[in-house]
Amino acid sequence: MTDALRTARLEHQADQVRTVMSAGDRLDDITRARMWSAIEDQVSTPAAAARPARWTRTAAIVLAAAAVAATAMLVVRARSADTDQLVVAADATLTSRLGAHTRAALVGPAHLELLDTGAATSVRLHRGTLLADLDGGPGRSLRIEAGDLIAEVVGTLFAIEVNDQRACVAVAHGRVRVTRGASVQLVTDRQQLCSNDAAPHAIPAATADQLARHARVLAMSAPENASDSSSSPPLGATAPVPAIDVPRATDAVARSAPATSSATAPSPGPGTGPGAIPSVIATTPRTAITAASEPTIALPGPRSSGTATTPRTATAAVASTSTSALPAPRPSGTATTPRTAAASSSPAPPASGTATAPHAGTAAASDPETAADSSAVQAPPPSSSATMPRTAPTTPSSSIAGPPSSQREPTPVAPAAPRPLEPPSAEELYRSAEAALAVGDRAAAVRALTRILALPGGSLADQALYELARIEYQRRAWTAARKHLAALAAIASTPLAEPGRYLDCRIAVEAKASDAERCFARYRAAYPRSPHDLDVLAVLVQLAHARAGCDGARALRDELIGRYPRTDHAAAWRSRCTESP
């Protein structure tokens, strides 16, 4: 091949590289503001300035793992160079985060492999049921490989189950793209698709019930997760975590006993394999280990009023975990009596790990039989089982050496009153608005955003106003858009103040309002280092030129060329108004 040909080929390749790597260069206002909000959250927290040392984070995760053990959520986390594995035993549920933007509950017996915990989270579900809620946003996605199905999500609440026979995807709200071989199908609100289904169909009632309960549990975990995401990495993040090689609850009981006696030798260093079990258990408070001996953990949900069904010590441990990690739903008063009694007579030991790593997860105790049901099929029996809780033993020691809870006599109690649905939070509404926008449902997005404005406290009001203004702007409803922007401008110290004002001026230009030029001039005075400065200056030159020709636009044109000499705008104005006087 001649040099000329090779040179031409390399130039062509360079062009392609430039095309690919320059794509999506421009930041939009809301992304810029959102990133600043995240940065500001961290830089304004003194604790963030002095980030915890690696060993502290490691210890926090070890303690979190201990809390997991304490509530009998038995997770195998075998680290290898490339992947993480989560194995949840039968009768257990792990509620935690997958990557930075997904809250999930893994119902055992289950085995999940974490492939990528970045914004584009990717996991492989080998077995069990995964319920997940992806906090949708630009660049965020969740990909789940389950049997012969591949589910891809951009912001939704859904469940996916794999057992020996088939894999199923059930969607509560939003939209999931399911790939099966060469075919791609969309599963949308309240639909389910299984390996052996030709097309999606309505979710069975039991699955819908399970999803609804998990939506509440996951929603409760959201604010804590959000506020603490800087200090505790999500599951599958880079911090080392000791492996807990406890595949079954019964094994955990057998293995945790000797570890209890050696509790004075904590070894919080990163474990690598089965030998790491004692180090994890050693950090577990005694009561928590006792709780681990109760293989009675089930799906958290309204029925896990079921805290009433667990022995007292276990209740204490669960209570302490629940308050700091993931508050279990507290349905009716039937559950509260034993819980309160246990807490007052036998206060939970400080489960310090749970306080430092709230994402580690938790579970609520319940009946083992119903728990087994819940893990065997994708939807556990509905709340009827909650009306027949088992009696808690009266002494703490009985929970150590006592019989399994399945051998205890049940004590009937009054049925729990149905728990009223909690109103959605601002975050949930915003997510649903994003999901609605993603599928082009503008009306639903407006409804959700308007509801945010009605919430007390004003959380996310600025983002809602900005999004509403953008929606109206796209509809070319100038007056409505500017009304939202005026409300946004009235909010003090929002990171969207500048983008809001910029949008306001753009609307003024498009609406041919008489104040457009003045609007941009004031904008420039207020934000001299704005990322939009080039665009604003270009518009000002254009407006001045339209009003008074080259002579009238000269000063601004010169400023544009001076400030941004290598831009297309500069080149255009150089040729359009050729020279300065």
Add this chain to the structure above:
Amino acid sequence: MINAIAMLAATVGAAERRRVEDDDAVLVERHRGGDPDAFALIYRAHVDAVHRRLGRILGPIPEREDITQEVFLALHKALPGFRGDAKVSTLLHRIAINRACEHLRVQARRPATPMDTTFFDALVDGAGSPERRTAERQALTRVFECLARIKPKKRVAFILRVVDGLSFEEIAELVDATPETVAKRVQHAQSELDELIARADRRPS
């Protein structure tokens, strides 16, 4: 006359750049003095450039936002000890390049996941036939995948040279290497990319 205007523009541009640098120095001082708004102003002035830089090194990947945030957090951490030997923008871009390299190294250790090629839809000629669009998209995807297989240091030098058009000296300042080393990295990266693309072309699709 045009030359005179160009010279004038260049002079004004240089003056403007100096003004921004002076502004940065003032902002750093204000930040050190406890002004809570100063860091926001630094962010506002540089975030687009940092995001663009990361995009050009890493490509259109969703992690760009997270890494941009990390860069500014790292800058915030570094500013108390910043002596002003370099410009703030240089410091920022160094941090960005280091973070990008770190990300590329981590990614290289992970199993490859199929990328979302729909992103490239916007880059291909919408007026072409479906076959042509598919071919263009495949070509762009192939370039991206081949680039991903080049070692981070070489890839960064190559991108800074080819996409950003920086001189070897400018690249050397950013990646803390000599211009000769940078030149070699660029050359090697180009040869590797050429070979990888040729190999990919030979492979049946």
